[in-house]
Amino acid sequence: MDKTTTKTVLAIDIGGTFTKLGLVNREGQILNSKVFNTKAKKPFSQFKEKLGKEIQLLISTLYSPEDLMAIGIGAPNADYKTGEMKYPPNFSWGTTVPVRSAVVSVIDRPVFMTNDANAAALGELYFGAAKGLDHFVVLTLGTGLGSGIIVSGKLLYGHNGMAGELGHVNVVPGGRQCNCGLKGCLETYASVTGIKRTVFDLLAESNAESVLRNYSFKKLTGIAISEAAHQNDVVALEAFDRTARVLGNKMADTVAHLEPEAFILSGGLSQAGDIFLKPLQKYMEDALFSAYKGNVKIILSASASHEAVLGPAALAWQGLEGP
Amino acid sequence: MDKTTTKTVLAIDIGGTFTKLGLVNREGQILNSKVFNTKAKKPFSQFKEKLGKEIQLLISTLYSPEDLMAIGIGAPNADYKTGEMKYPPNFSWGTTVPVRSAVVSVIDRPVFMTNDANAAALGELYFGAAKGLDHFVVLTLGTGLGSGIIVSGKLLYGHNGMAGELGHVNVVPGGRQCNCGLKGCLETYASVTGIKRTVFDLLAESNAESVLRNYSFKKLTGIAISEAAHQNDVVALEAFDRTARVLGNKMADTVAHLEPEAFILSGGLSQAGDIFLKPLQKYMEDALFSAYKGNVKIILSASASHEAVLGPAALAWQGLEGP
Numbered sequence: 001m002d003k004t005t006t007k008t009v010l011a012i013d014i015g016g017t018f019t020k021l022g023l024v025n026r027e028g029q030i031l032n033s034k035v036f037n038t039k040a041k042k043p044f045s046q047f048k049e050k051l052g053k054e055i056q057l058l059i060s061t062l063y064s065p066e067d068l069m070a071i072g073i074g075a076p077n078a079d080y081k082t083g084e085m086k087y088p089p090n091f092s093w094g095t096t097v098p099v100r101s102a103v104v105s106v107i108d109r110p111v112f113m114t115n116d117a118n119a120a121a122l123g124e125l126y127f128g129a130a131k132g133l134d135h136f137v138v139l140t141l142g143t144g145l146g147s148g149i150i151v152s153g154k155l156l157y158g159h160n161g162m163a164g165e166l167g168h169v170n171v172v173p174g175g176r177q178c179n180c181g182l183k184g185c186l187e188t189y190a191s192v193t194g195i196k197r198t199v200f201d202l203l204a205e206s207n208a209e210s211v212l213r214n215y216s217f218k219k220l221t222g223i224a225i226s227e228a229a230h231q232n233d234v235v236a237l238e239a240f241d242r243t244a245r246v247l248g249n250k251m252a253d254t255v256a257h258l259e260p261e262a263f264i265l266s267g268g269l270s271q272a273g274d275i276f277l278k279p280l281q282k283y284m285e286d287a288l289f290s291a292y293k294g295n296v297k298i299i300l301s302a303s304a305s306h307e308a309v310l311g312p313a314a315l316a317w318q319g320l321e322g323p
Numbered sequence: 324m325d326k327t328t329t330k331t332v333l334a335i336d337i338g339g340t341f342t343k344l345g346l347v348n349r350e351g352q353i354l355n356s357k358v359f360n361t362k363a364k365k366p367f368s369q370f371k372e373k374l375g376k377e378i379q380l381l382i383s384t385l386y387s388p389e390d391l392m393a394i395g396i397g398a399p400n401a402d403y404k405t406g407e408m409k410y411p412p413n414f415s416w417g418t419t420v421p422v423r424s425a426v427v428s429v430i431d432r433p434v435f436m437t438n439d440a441n442a443a444a445l446g447e448l449y450f451g452a453a454k455g456l457d458h459f460v461v462l463t464l465g466t467g468l469g470s471g472i473i474v475s476g477k478l479l480y481g482h483n484g485m486a487g488e489l490g491h492v493n494v495v496p497g498g499r500q501c502n503c504g505l506k507g508c509l510e511t512y513a514s515v516t517g518i519k520r521t522v523f524d525l526l527a528e529s530n531a532e533s534v535l536r537n538y539s540f541k542k543l544t545g546i547a548i549s550e551a552a553h554q555n556d557v558v559a560l561e562a563f564d565r566t567a568r569v570l571g572n573k574m575a576d577t578v579a580h581l582e583p584e585a586f587i588l589s590g591g592l593s594q595a596g597d598i599f600l601k602p603l604q605k606y607m608e609d610a611l612f613s614a615y616k617g618n619v620k621i622i623l624s625a626s627a628s629h630e631a632v633l634g635p636a637a638l639a640w641q642g643l644e645g646p
Contacts, residue, residue: 077614087613135482149580151474158582159458160618168612169576181613253492257472257580259481289491290410290504291400295483 006031007067009320010055010107011313013116014075014099016040016090016143019051021058022309023068026317028127030309032061044093052106059107071111072316074119074308075099076146080161083113089179090144112312112319116140118155118164119311120301121148124264126314129302136262137254138301139166139247141269144179145187145194149258166254167191171246190247192222192268198239199225210235222268229275240276243269248283255284255292266301329354330390332639333378333430334632336439337398337422339363339413339466342374344381345632346391349640351450353632355384367416375429382430394434395639397442397631398422399469403484406436412502413467435635435642439463441478441487442634443624444471447587449637452625459585460577461624462489462570464592467502468510468517472581489577490514494569513570515545515591521562522548533558545591552598563599566592571606578607578615589624 006025013020015038022033034054039047059065077088083100085093100111114122121138124130130138134153140146145167149156156163167187168180175184176197188194199212199220211228212220212235228236251263269276281298288296303310329348336343338361345356357377362370382388400411406423408416423434437445444461447453453461457476463469468490472479479486490510491503498507499520511517522535522543534551535543535558551559574586592599604621611619626633 151479156474156581159584160582162614163580163582165579165612165614169579170572170610173572182610249493249496253576254580256488256492257486257577258479259483259486261482287493287505289488291485291488 007069008062009069009313009316010058010071010109011309011311011316012051012055012071012073012075012103013119013308013312014038014073014085015116015308016076019047020306020308021054022313023058023062024309024313028310028313030307032058033306033309034058035306040091040093042092044097047093048102051102055103055106065107068107068109070316070320071103071107071109072119072312072314072319073099073103073111073113074116074312074315075113076116076144077162078113078115078118080112080114080157083111086162087180110319112315114155114157114161114315115146115148115164116311117146118148118157119315120146120266120308121150121164121264121311122155122314122318123303123307123311124301125150125153126317127303127310129264129299130262133261135258135260136264137166137258137260138264138266139251140267141191141265142267143191143193145191149260151258166250169250169253171250186246186250190243190250190269195222195225195239195243195269196220198242199235202235202238202242206235208234212236222272226272226275229272237275240272241279244276244279245283248280248285249287251280251284252287252289252292255296256289259292260296262297262299264299264301266303270300330392331385332392332636332643333381333394333432334634334636334639335374335378335394335396335398335426336442336631336635337361337396337408338439338631339399342370343629343631344377345636346381346385347632347636351633351636353630355381356629356632357381358629363414363416365415367420370416371425374425378426378429388430391430391432393639393643394426394430394432395442395635395637395642396422396426396434396436397439397635397638398436399439399467400485401436401438401441403435403437403480406434409485410503433642435638437478437480437484437638438469438471438487439634440469441471441480442638443469443589443631444473444487444587444634445478445637445641446626446630446634447624448473448476449640450626450633452587452622453585456584458581458583459587460489460581460583461587461589463590464514464588465590466514466516468514472583474581489573492573492576494573509569509573513566513573513592518545518548518562518566518592519543521565522558525558525561525565529558531557535559545595549595549598552595560598563595564602567599567602568606571603571608572610574603574607575610575612575615578619579612582615583619585620585622587622587624589626593623
């Protein structure tokens with residue numbers, strides 16, 4: 001690991017599967033990084049210990065600890081005021097998880113924390129595909145569906161910092177069971193897990209031949225569905241079309257709220273390419289209120305999965321500099 | 324009409340049925356006002372002539388025309404940048420209606436113009452039920468459904484000033500025909516017109532006795548439905564329940580975008596009282612994502628129909644003073 005003398009922030013992205021740490025400078029360069037398994041179904045105390053060790057290892061690579069200016073944390077259901085994760089679905093860490101205090105006990109710096117997708121939106125604004133945009137929405141289409149909303153160049157926090165949970169708008173009243181306790185949430189349809197569920201719906205509904213009939217639910221991946229679709233597998237193609245229709249329709253609803261100039265898509269589902277993006281654009285456009293038609297772009301995030309720390313890094317820099 | 328020496332703004336609220344004008348001071352007192360029939364299905368030139376005359380009459384009541392500081396206009400589908408109404412449904416005035424220039428040709432003052440429901444939101448913030456709130460959404464449940472969104476104490480304009488068209492989020496794909504050209508828009512269900520349509524659905528579906536079987540669609544009013552419901556008419560009660568369910572579910576979606584502290588309801592449908600508000604609160608609460616449950620209020624607007632000019636008046640004062 002390289003020693004460095006640049007001013008940096010420590011960025012931490014806590015995901016349901018992996019936790020990513022990075023030292024990031026003001027230009028968005030990741031000077032050093034680390035990924036470890038979150039083990040979200042094990043107790044928080046275990047995660048806390050592992051995180052503490054990894055933070056200390058990473059800081060030890062700095063030329064001087066004084067180069068570390070602040071800490072940014074992106075985590076599901078993060079409350080930026082209290083520094084806690086609140087009722088995080090997919091985690092067995094309890095209803096109120098004191099993440100900020102866990103970090104501060106290791107290294108005492110200003111800590112800024114928000115929802116992982118909110119952080120991703122700031123990452124796009126500072127270092128990514130949204131440079132120069134004032135009004136946009138980031139959708140992270142991974143295991144779940146996360147969202148971050150930028151209005152007039154600022155993150156939309158809402159009354160208690162919990163705005164932008166578009167994964168939990170309703171698609172079908174009484175529809176698919178969501179980890180959040182509701183039914184029919186958008187993320188149960190428009191995410192990697194969502195398209196897997198749609199594939200299984202389709203395999204049950206139709207008699208069509210499909211390579212996807214060889215997969216168990218556990219073994220099926222977004223990449224497998226995407227590869228099948230690119231081989232013209234009818235089930236895979238229909239799954240992308242249905243997913244695009246559901247998401248495109250809801251994106252039109254989001255436009256009716258916020259009138260963004262663009263959506264920025266990231267995460268596994270967004271990697272499928274035109275097979276997903278073309279119908280998505282069409283379904284959104286068809287559902288747009290007349291005043292919005294033709295005015296809303298869909299842009300793919302340019303940042304790779306290992307760059308997830310850029311979001312919390314942008315949050316930390318913004319926290320230091322003011323919005 | 325009283326002569327007055329107070330600094331005032333001229334406020335104009337253009338509705339599908341009535342156009343309301345008022346001279347309003349900084350305290351939100353309506354010093355003088357006028358209402359006329361909009362005649363939205365006649366040519367715009369006719370409206371323009373009538374509006375010009377009424378403005379001149381109203382200004383002639385001022386002690387001095389120099390007391391008039393600015394003009395605020397609220398109108399459906401208003402573009403605050405261009406000062407035009409864009410594709411206003413329910414109006415036969417064309418796709419681009421130059422309202423601001425029509426007003427400036429009569430009286431040359433700074434003119435601020437926005438969507439009627441956006442103006443209503445500012446009216447609530449300056450003079451109404453939302454004083455002291457930072458994050459809220461106004462829903463006007465009249466002939467259609469209008470909305471105005473306040474984020475961090477400011478009107479949410481969006482990229483082209485067209486944010487906040489919640490009347491056109493989708494409830495039922497391929498559902499009821501909306502005047503905007505789409506199908507299944509929220510305002511075709513959750514508005515005075517929407518509940519009338521729901522009553523007619525119910526009269527067709529069931530054999531239940533109902534006083535509402537005596538009304539033609541044209542004669543049926545929101546007040547008649549409300550009165551029937553208060554007499555325990557089963558069709559009327561079910562119509563309010565269905566309307567509340569649709570609206571409550573969509574309000575939960577809006578919370579997932581914006582995390583407001585409150586919704587403020589105005590317009591005919593909101594006047595029905597607990598028969599509508601109780602199920603509305605319940606359906607919204609049931610559909611809220613866990614982090615929001617119990618944190619979002621529903622408040623009735625305190626301003627009466629004749630006070631619709633307070634919205635555009637607040638817009639004008641805000642325009643003069645800066646946000």
